Amino acid sequence: MAIRDIIEVPDPLLKQISAPVESFDDELKTLVEDMFDTMYDAPGIGLAAIQIGVPRRVLVIDLQPDDPDAEPVPCDHDGHHHHHQPTKKEPRVFVNPEILDPSEETKSYQEGCLSVPDIFAEVDRPATCRVRYQDLDGKVHEEDMDDLMAVVIQHEMDHLNGIVFIDHLSRLKRNMAMKKLQKLRAA
Numbered sequence: 001m002a003i004r005d006i007i008e009v010p011d012p013l014l015k016q017i018s019a020p021v022e023s024f025d026d027e028l029k030t031l032v033e034d035m036f037d038t039m040y041d042a043p044g045i046g047l048a049a050i051q052i053g054v055p056r057r058v059l060v061i062d063l064q065p066d067d068p069d070a071e072p073v074p075c076d077h078d079g080h081h082h083h084h085q086p087t088k089k090e091p092r093v094f095v096n097p098e099i100l101d102p103s104e105e106t107k108s109y110q111e112g113c114l115s116v117p118d119i120f121a122e123v124d125r126p127a128t129c130r131v132r133y134q135d136l137d138g139k140v141h142e143e144d145m146d147d148l149m150a151v152v153i154q155h156e157m158d159h160l161n162g163i164v165f166i167d168h169l170s171r172l173k174r175n176m177a178m179k180k181l182q183k184l185r186a187a
């Protein structure tokens with residue numbers, strides 16, 4: 001169990017295409033534990049292995065459904081829920097995920113990313129999709145995703161293909177976001 005450093009843009013690793021997982025071994029289980037530790041510590045609601053510098057096709061997600069009794073915790077992965085109240089943990093692991101049947105209908109959502117800290121922007125994505133993935137034992141599953149889960153899984157899938165959410169923006173908006181990030185870093 002360990003909290004690992006999250007790499008940030010413009011680290012060239014974030015442009016790397018992650019390789020499929022072939023061995024469902026203890027090393028994979030340790031990687032996933034570290035990813036959860038790192039994600040909860042950040043805090044965020046999704047993390048791809050490449051964000052801690054490991055180019056493997058592994059995602060962890062926990063949308064952390066609101067618990068009315070919990071203290072508000074800022075969540076910097078999700079612009080719409082800046083102060084939603086996590087606690088009830090629902091950890092999900094997706095190994096070698098693939099997106100199937102993305103809907104033609106799209107939805108715009110204000111996204112953020114632990115690798116692009118403090119920057120939020122509206123991104124259009126298919127509103128629903130089906131995901132085929134393997135679990136920690138290599139067993140294959142398929143599941144329909146909608147709402148926030150569809151947004152997060154597509155955002156995290158992009159990381160496995162070397163894409164960060166600001167790559168979906170116009171060049172002008174992306175340059176503005178990078179300038180803002182540099183300013184925040186300098187401050």
Ligand SMILES: [Zn+2]
Binds near residue numbers: 112114156
């Ligand atoms: Zn991200």
